[in-house]
Structures are given as structure tokens and as C-alpha cells.
Amino acid sequence: MRGNIKSRKAKDGALYALMATATFFILAILGFIIAFIVIKGIPGLTWEFITSPDWHVGVWPMLLTTIYVVIVSLVVALPIGIITAVYLNEYAKNPKLIRALRLAIETLAGIPSIIFGLFGLLVFCRFFGFGQSIIAGAFTLSIMILPVVITSTEEALKTVPMSFREGSLALGTTKIQTIRKVVLPSAMPGIITAVILAIGRVVGESAPVLLTVGIAKNVPKSIMDSGRTLTIHLYYLTKEAIDESSFQQAFATATILVVFVIIINTITRTMTRKYEQRMGSVI
Amino acid sequence: MGRKQVIDKIFKNFFLAVSFASVLALIAIIVFVFAQGAIPFFTWTAKSTHLIPYGIDEFKLNGETVRIADLPSNAKYIELERQCDGCDIEFRNKGEAVTLTFKIDLDEDIVADRVKIIETGGGEVDYPEEFVYEVSYKGAIAGQKSGFFIAIPQGPTKFFKEFLFAKDWHPVYKKQYGILTMVIATLLSTFGAVIIGVPLGLLTAVYLAEFVPKGLGKYVRAGVDLLAGIPSVVYGFFGLMMVVPLVKNMSGAPAGNGLLAAIFILAVMMLPTVISITETSLRAVPRAYREGSLALGATKMQTSWKVVFPAAKSGIMASIILGTSRAVGETMAVIMVAGNSPQIPTKLSDGIRTLTATIALEMGYAQGRQNHILFSVGIVLFIMILILNSVILVLKKHMTEES
Numbered sequence: 001m002r003g004n005i006k007s008r009k010a011k012d013g014a015l016y017a018l019m020a021t022a023t024f025f026i027l028a029i030l031g032f033i034i035a036f037i038v039i040k041g042i043p044g045l046t047w048e049f050i051t052s053p054d055w056h057v058g059v060w061p062m063l064l065t066t067i068y069v070v071i072v073s074l075v076v077a078l079p080i081g082i083i084t085a086v087y088l089n090e091y092a093k094n095p096k097l098i099r100a101l102r103l104a105i106e107t108l109a110g111i112p113s114i115i116f117g118l119f120g121l122l123v124f125c126r127f128f129g130f131g132q133s134i135i136a137g138a139f140t141l142s143i144m145i146l147p148v149v150i151t152s153t154e155e156a157l158k159t160v161p162m163s164f165r166e167g168s169l170a171l172g173t174t175k176i177q178t179i180r181k182v183v184l185p186s187a188m189p190g191i192i193t194a195v196i197l198a199i200g201r202v203v204g205e206s207a208p209v210l211l212t213v214g215i216a217k218n219v220p221k222s223i224m225d226s227g228r229t230l231t232i233h234l235y236y237l238t239k240e241a242i243d244e245s246s247f248q249q250a251f252a253t254a255t256i257l258v259v260f261v262i263i264i265n266t267i268t269r270t271m272t273r274k275y276e277q278r279m280g281s282v283i
Numbered sequence: 284m285g286r287k288q289v290i291d292k293i294f295k296n297f298f299l300a301v302s303f304a305s306v307l308a309l310i311a312i313i314v315f316v317f318a319q320g321a322i323p324f325f326t327w328t329a330k331s332t333h334l335i336p337y338g339i340d341e342f343k344l345n346g347e348t349v350r351i352a353d354l355p356s357n358a359k360y361i362e363l364e365r366q367c368d369g370c371d372i373e374f375r376n377k378g379e380a381v382t383l384t385f386k387i388d389l390d391e392d393i394v395a396d397r398v399k400i401i402e403t404g405g406g407e408v409d410y411p412e413e414f415v416y417e418v419s420y421k422g423a424i425a426g427q428k429s430g431f432f433i434a435i436p437q438g439p440t441k442f443f444k445e446f447l448f449a450k451d452w453h454p455v456y457k458k459q460y461g462i463l464t465m466v467i468a469t470l471l472s473t474f475g476a477v478i479i480g481v482p483l484g485l486l487t488a489v490y491l492a493e494f495v496p497k498g499l500g501k502y503v504r505a506g507v508d509l510l511a512g513i514p515s516v517v518y519g520f521f522g523l524m525m526v527v528p529l530v531k532n533m534s535g536a537p538a539g540n541g542l543l544a545a546i547f548i549l550a551v552m553m554l555p556t557v558i559s560i561t562e563t564s565l566r567a568v569p570r571a572y573r574e575g576s577l578a579l580g581a582t583k584m585q586t587s588w589k590v591v592f593p594a595a596k597s598g599i600m601a602s603i604i605l606g607t608s609r610a611v612g613e614t615m616a617v618i619m620v621a622g623n624s625p626q627i628p629t630k631l632s633d634g635i636r637t638l639t640a641t642i643a644l645e646m647g648y649a650q651g652r653q654n655h656i657l658f659s660v661g662i663v664l665f666i667m668i669l670i671l672n673s674v675i676l677v678l679k680k681h682m683t684e685e686s
Contacts, residue, residue: 008582008585009582011584012582012583012584012585015584015588016494016584018486019486019487019489019490019494020490020494022482022483022486022487022490023486023487023490023491023495023503025483026483026487026506026507026510026554026558027502027503027506029551030506030509030510033513033517033518033521034509036521036524036525037517037520037521079301080301080304083297083298083301083302084298084301084302084304084305086298087298087299087301087302088302091295091298091299092299092302100306101302101303101305101306103676104305104306104308104309105305106672107309107669107672108305108308108309108312110605110608110668110671110672111312111612111665111668112608112611112612112613112614112639112664112665112668113612113614114612114614114639114642114643114661114664115312115316115612115661115664115665115668116312117642117643117646118316118319118642118646118657118658118661119311119312119315119316121646122315122316122319122658123311123315143308143312146304146305146308147305150305174287174288174290174291175291175294175295176290176291176294200512203514204512204513204514204515204517205514206514206515206516206614206615207515207614207615207639207643210615210643211642211643211646215647231514231515231516231517231615232516234516234517234520235516235519235615235618235619238519238520238523238619247524250520254516254517254520254521257513257514257516257517258513258517261509261512261513261514262509264512265505265508265509265512269505269508
């Protein structure tokens with residue numbers, strides 16, 4: 001019996017060590033990826049690299065393209081996504097309808113991004129005649145980020161206590177007034193988190209952008225122009241690398257992306273935590 | 284009903300209508316991609332054989348005069364009959380009259396036999412690519428040539444024999460569109476990633492859910508979130524600069540781009556999905572399960588792995604499947620590290636090309652049937668994902684029944 005306990009303890013200890021090792025191995029990989037890229041990329045990250053409109057030298061055209069794509073896709077996806085979330089959380093009662101909507105949203109979330117690229121190319125670039133352009137890419141990505149916007153907004157709406165709505169309705173407001181003046185403002189930090197998550201998704205996306213926005217290296221004059229986002233620029237820098245300086249630029253571009261992701265993650269984390277604390281004190 | 288109620292109702296219906304955007308988008312994606320991807324299996328690439336002259340301004344086709352200047356500017360070709368026993372072309376080359384005679388029979392089994400050149404009139408016959416014949420004549424100046432391309436249409440591609448189970452992918456010259464190598468590459472790289480990523484992810488998730496010291500858990504979770512947020516090109520770039528040279532040195536192969544590098548990158552990329560969903564489902568297991576097990580004298584470790592883990596198995600399966608679909612659908616990271624040669628790998632260091640890679644790599648220049656076929660590749664990918672998704676739906680049903 002005693003031996004049994006001993007062997008069990010040994011087994012437990014070994015398993016614990018294995019789990020801890022796996023966890024730290026994963027963290028080590030993450031740390032290594034970030035350190036590897038940032039250390040090699042920081043020296044190339046000069047003021048000129050960021051602001052020079054000449055694509056031989058810097059990434060200004062790519063930054064602009066990325067920003068345009070982000071803005072246009074948010075302009076399209078946010079209203080639709082937030083309204084869908086409001087409908088699902090505040091209005092929808094028919095369980096069949098809710099199930100159908102949720103199924104569509106979940107399926108949309110699971111579709112590989114390259115399929116969105118194919119769709120965007122076919123419909124926005126060819127059928128609507130936008131060609132490879134920022135607007136075609138932004139429309140494509142706006143469909144892609146819809147599930148993110150909807151689910152995160154819904155999460156935010158769910159945290160608004162029922163008593164808020166009841167209190168407002170009891171004062172004689174209509175439902176839409178309650179939603180506009182009470183529910184949405186209370187859920188605002190959560191909605192902003194949704195927006196930030198969506199921005200992160202758009203900036204990091206590459207395959208559908210390659211198919212729909214294209215690879216033009218110049219500063220885009222309007223959203224009808226083709227362009228090259230940061231991710232596609234990184235891909236082409238390594239693909240067409242001719243000398244050491246191309247890799248230097250690639251490392252610097254990758255660093256911008258990594259730093260951006262770290263900033264986005266930090267903001268969403270702090271916002272979620274603060275929000276949870278506040279809601280906790282209200283409830 | 285007051286004015287306010289009417290406004291309320293209008294808003295409600297407006298919101299309902301907007302909510303259907305996701306449903307519409309999903310239907311549109313399925314309909315458009317499937318419709319485009321189905322084209323190669325049902326249609327001919329063109330209605331008839333095309334005759335494309337070059338360096339010739341005017342000629343007689345079966346006695347009728349054709350002037351190139353009169354052809355519409357977007358189509359510099361003449362359509363020929365599907366079956367013609369003797370097409371005659373007469374024109375003048377270097378001042379001499381030339382007669383070219385050929386037969387067309389599109390029902391012939393062997394492609395090369397579908398056009399038979401009977402008389403060339405001094406021209407040279409060439410077969411520059413499958414389904415295209417060229418008859419050329421020397422011009423007055425050395426190096427100058429004139430002649431005709433005879434491009435016959437390609438029939439419907441056979442879905443299983445010439446597409447899904449065919450090994451040869453030579454889309455440009457041979458016009459062969461076999462994707463078996465890519466299906467195998469996608470399955471192998473995904474399978475490899477699952478073998479590495481899932482155990483690592485599950486061990487970490489159980490550690491996070493059950494054992495991690497409180498202060499540490501926060502950082503580990505932040506790390507996992509960060510792992511999920513890193514763009515796929517950055518993973519690809521890291522793979523290219525770090526993993527590929529490593530594989531090259533270890534295996535001694537001429538290049539490190541290949542299956543092993545792809546497996547490694549995909550394994551890392553699926554980790555956050557596996558970890559966070561598994562952790563959530565482990566946490567959802569009721570406390571009573573743990574307490575009951577501990578009260579029976581089981582250690583915490585035994586409780587975690589033998590009671591809590593099995594109780595969360597639907598959620599864990601879902602996490603594995605979601606991770607798998609991320610690996611199946613990943614594009615850019617794989618392109619950057621996998622070497623992209625369409626072949627069936629025999630070693631871990633061999634180059635592979637996945638389904639997603641093929642679409643992204645060739646869409647930029649693909650014309651005609653090749654372009655449509657890339658959408659067909661998209662369908663195959665789509666079906667793989669839909670199968671994985673439906674497994675999750677079944678699991679979800681289980682989960683709600685369990686609780």
C-alpha cells in the first residue's frame with residue numbers, strides 16, 4: 001500500500017513536470033519568436049523607414065494602404081455587426097431564427113480566409129468591377145470580421161445587467177431609446193474591445209488581401225487603387241529578397257506587425273479587466 | 284398604437300433585416316465559389332476551335348476572305364467548326380500563294396489527334412502546348428515569322444479521374460489539373476501539426492485550468508493570446524528565417540523548405556485555439572466532480588486527468604477540431620516555409636504544396652480554365668472545413684445533452 005502511494009506520487013510528480021514543461025516550452029517559443037524578430041528588426045526601424053513614401057526605402061505606402069483597408073472595412077462591418085448583436089441579444093425571441101443566425105455566424109467564422117479571398121475576387125473585383133483595390137479588399141475583410149464584431153459585442157451586451165433595461169423601460173422609454181441611451185453606452189468598453197479585435201484581425205490578414213487588394217507598391221491615391229498592406233509587403237520582401245537590405249527591411253516590417261499586435265493585446269486585456277471590475281461593482 | 288411604438292417596430296424590423304447580412308454573406312460565398320468552381324467539370328473551355336493568325340493581314344478561309352483589321356479588337360480569332368473534314372486556308376507569304384489544309388475532329392480520344400494537318404504549304408508544324416497547334420512560315424526577313432495557332436477547346440474535366448485523384452499538376456502547358464499531391468500535402472501537414480500541437484496544447488490547458496499558481500496563470504494566458512494574435516506572415520517569416528535553416532542543417536537536404544517546417548509552424552499556430560477552448564471547457568466542469576473524486580482518495584492529478592478531463596471531452600474534441608481547421612485553412616505561413624513543389628513527400632524534409640498555397644500562388648496569373656480550377660480547389664478546401672464544422676455541431680449537441 002505504501003509502495004503504491006509512493007509510485008503514485010512519483011507518477012503525479014512526473015506528469016506535473018511534463019505539464020509545466022509544455023507550458024514553459026510554449027512560452028519560450030513565443031518569447032523566442034518575438035525576441036528574434038524585434039532584436040533584428042529594431043535597427044532598421046528608423047524614422048525614414050516609416051515615413052518615406054519611396055517603397056525602396058520604407059513602408060509608408062504600405063502603412064497607408066493598411067490604414068485605408070482597416071477604416072473602410074470597419075465602416076462597413078461595425079454597423080452591421082453591432083446591429084446584429086443588438087438584435088440577437090435584445091430582440092430575437094424565435095429560437096429557430098436565433099439558431100439559424102448563430103449557425104451562419106459560426107460557419108462564417110470557420111471559413112478559411114483564402115475562401116473569403118476567392119469570393120472577394122469574384123464578386124467585388126470582377127463582378128462589381130472594382131478590380132484589385134483597397135475597397136474590394138475592405139469589403140471582403142468586412143465580411144470576414146463580422147463574426148468577431150458580432151460575438152464580442154454580444155458578450156459586451158450580455159454583461160449589461162437586466163435591471164438597467166428594466167429601470168429605463170419603467171421610466172416610460174421605448175425599447176430603441178433604452179438600447180441607444182442605456183444599453184449601448186453601458187456596453188461601450190466591450191464594443192470598443194470588439195473594434196480593436198477587429199482591427200487586429202484586419203491588419204494581420206494576408207491571403208485574402210493578396211487576392212483582392214493586390215501588390216501595388218505606390219502610395220494609394222484613393223480607395224479605388226490597388227495597394228499592398230504591411231503583411232503582403234513582408235511576404236514579398238522575403239519572396240523577392242535580393243540582398244541583405246531586403247531582409248533588414250523584412251525584419252523591420254515584421255517588428256512593426258509584432259509591436260502592433262502586442263499593443264492591441266495589451267489594450268484589450270486592460271479594457272476587459274477594468275470593465276469586468278466595474279461591472280462587478282455594479283452587480 | 285402610438286407613434287413611439289411604430290418607430291420601435293420599424294427599428295425592430297430594420298435590425299432583423301440587417302441581422303440577415305451574415306446569412307446572406309454565407310449563402311453568397313457558398314453559391315459564388317461553388318458556381319465558379321463547378322464550371323470546369325461541366326463545360327468546354329470554348330464553344331469551338333479558335334484560329335489565331337499572326338503576321339498575316341488577310342487570308343481566305345474555305346474561299347471566304349478574312350481581314351484581320353475587320354475582326355473585333357477584343358477577339359483576334361476566327362471560330363472554326365467543331366467537325367471539319369478539310370479546312371482550307373489560302374494566303375500569300377513572301378509573295379507566294381500558300382495553301383494550308385487540316386481536319387478537325389473534337390470527338391477524337393487522343394488530344395494530339397484532334398487536329399490533323401494534311402497540307403502545310405511549306406510551313407512548320409509545332410505543338411507548343413496541349414490543345415494548341417502552330418503552323419508557322421518563314422518571313423522575308425530572317426527571324427520574322429507568320430502563321431496560325433489552332434486552339435481546340437478542352438472538354439469537361441473529370442472530377443475524380445482528372446482532378447481529385449490525379450497526381451499531375453501542370454496547369455499552363457499540359458493543362459493537367461490533378462490535385463492529389465496537394466490534398467495529401469494538406470492532410471499530412473495538418474496531421475503532423477495535430478500530433479505535435481495537440482499533446483502540447485492539452486498538457487498546457489490542464490496545467491492552466493487546474494494547477495497553475497495564481498500569479499503565473501495571468502501571464503501564461505496573456506502569452507497564449509499573443510500567440511493567437513501574431514499574423515500568419517510573421518509566423519511564416521520566422522519559419523523561413525529560423526526553422527527552415529534549422530531543418531536544412533539537421534536533415535542535410537539541399538533546402539529546408541518542406542513538410543517538417545510546415546508542420547512545426549502549423550503546430551505553433553494551432554496551439555492557442557487548442558489551449559484556450561480546452562481550458563474553458565475544463566473550467567466548465569462542475570466543482571462537485573472534483574470534490575467527489577478527491578473525497579474518494581484520488582490525488583489532484585488523478586482527478587484532473589481521470590475525472591475532469593473525460594468530463595470535458597466534447598469541448599476538448601471541439602478545440603482539437605477547431606485547431607485542425609486552422610491548420611487546414613492556413614495559407615501564407617505555409618507558402619513561406621513549405622517549398623511549394625506539388626509532389627507527394629517521401630521524407631519529412633521534402634517540399635510540399637498545400638491546397639491553400641496553390642490558390643494564393645497561382646491566382647495572380649491564372650487564365651481560363653486554370654483560374655476556374657483554383658475555385659474548384661477552394662471547393663475541396665471548403666468541403667473539408669464544412670465536414671470538420673459539422674463534427675463540432677454534433678459535439679455541441681452532445682455537450683448540451685451532457686449538461
